[in-house]
Amino acid sequence: MDKYVLKYFNLIRTIIAILIGIFICILIIFIISKDPQDGLRYFLLGPFTSVSRLGNVIEMASPIILCGLAIAIPFQAEQFNVGAEGALFISAAVATGFGVSTAFPKIIHIPLILLVAGGVGAIWGFIPGILKAKWNTNELVVTLMMNYVALFLSLYIINFHFRDKKANFLVSYQLPKTAWFDQFIENTRIHYGVLLTVVLVILVYILLYKTKLGYEIRMTGLNINFAKYGGINTFKIIVLSQVIGGFIAGIAGISEVMGIHRRFNWQATPGYGWDGVTVAIIGRNHPILIAFASIFIAYIRVSGQVLNLLTDVPSEIVTIFESIIILLITAEAFLSQWKYKITVREAEKREVKVESAS
């Protein structure tokens, strides 16, 4: 058994972190709730109470998955780009502007808007990328700042150029129908952007693990000096990893606009970029695991909404839960003693085997 524990150590560690999180939340529910059984039931099974809630999980997971991918690609190259939030916002604003001011048949309009969004996101990734590659400027701080630049620039674009004056809130004009991702499951808002997300998960997986570029990205992340010595153009990789990440973040925002809101209706950044960081951590930068982690996060978020609606437990318990999990998963030394013990035991066993064989 020890062998399997070692092989799947990271997975087991993640599961233990999640179990600890769940345990703490159950404890909190029992302390504060007058009807803890209801609270517990909705906390664990909330999304299963209706089809539309189950649909909510999928809808919500989609942008989180895309942001997770957008964060994971630079993370794999050891670039701390946390700019998905800003890239998503500015791309959605520009692409919405493009969408409402152009008219094409659907089959051309949708790809064009996606390309505009991706392009803007790519530019948003290029800036910190080139600064880092050329002069070693701290990409974390630059991208943090760019998130704010994106926020204000987008609000300006929407407010002064595409604002729907008939609406009471700061929202853009509605996108023409040719720019809509249609919703195709009744009682839910699941739209074709969700399918696009699935395709992108597979594409990013292939990119990272089956292509030369992906190999170079991962090598640069593992050891940049080694990668350089081995002939990898790390300058290119540092820039490119953030450009590709920005492109995907760009798609994340506009996909939700095209599939659900049909107009730009954000007054503040929606937080998907930060969720992307969360799921990239939980999924250890692996596209497939990120997809599962995102569905998990979306699931507990919807649980939170159900809790809020039907019980006396505030939905923020879910936020606390998330933060505990991230803390435990990022803590490299968490359970490391256990791993150490097993490793030693396993090594001893092997030694005994070798000795008895000789």
Next chain:
Amino acid sequence: MTPILFASIGVAITTLSGAVNISLEGTMLISAFFGVIVSAFTKSLILGLIAGILAGVALSSILSYFHLKLKADIILAAIALNLFASGLTVFLLYIFAKDKGTSSSLRSLVFPSIDIPILKDIPIVGEIFSGHNILTYFALLSVLIFYILIFKTPLGLRIRAVGQNPDAASSVGINVNKIKFYALILSGFFGALGGLYLSMGYVSWFARDMTAGRGFIAIAASNLGANLPLGVFLASILFGTLNTIAIYLSSLQIPSEFIQMIPYVATIITLAIYSIQASRKKRKS
């Protein structure tokens, strides 16, 4: 300006010790919350102050425990703690005030404003320098404290040594982790004061996510000011001024978004210039 000045001093101290602390957003939030709650229930300003500071320092301690002991990446752990602070405060707000928006149903206390004798009677000058909140004066004093701490005390010397080259520092017998721990705790202390000013000086209630990104703005300010006392001070004034201009402009229907953007763009440009200079210096040597 006051909360940003406090927080950017906090960020600057950790940056000097070699780590970017992006958890000040959470620190300020949690201090703002506990200051209000404790002062409302105990009717004591001092207890509110202590609770706020303790809460902020506690969050920094958790961060340093996970970063230094459990080897978590400080950025990811800080992101988690920001999330934690945001969730916990709203959660507890609902428990204590039965409201998820603000704590205005609770009667919490505020820090007093101070008139400076003589100075307050001089026209214009008196208006500018007198009648501010006591925490604002303490923020100004903190710039001096920060200066003395970093440049005139052994601890400050060690913090800078650890930040510039941890291996060299450790080779002369400095306990690197301990120094980093002190830097993080100090940063939590200053961040806490910034948070307290928000909820018990600037206004008299706690509102969900009321820090509104000031913890991140502080990172900008401390970077813009090269993490040095005078620089941090001037950068905070710049940020405060631009914010006031933006509020004024938006009432005039002029796009205030561009004014609001200036601090961040300025920070990016400054950072780029610093790093270009640094890489040139490296190439020369």
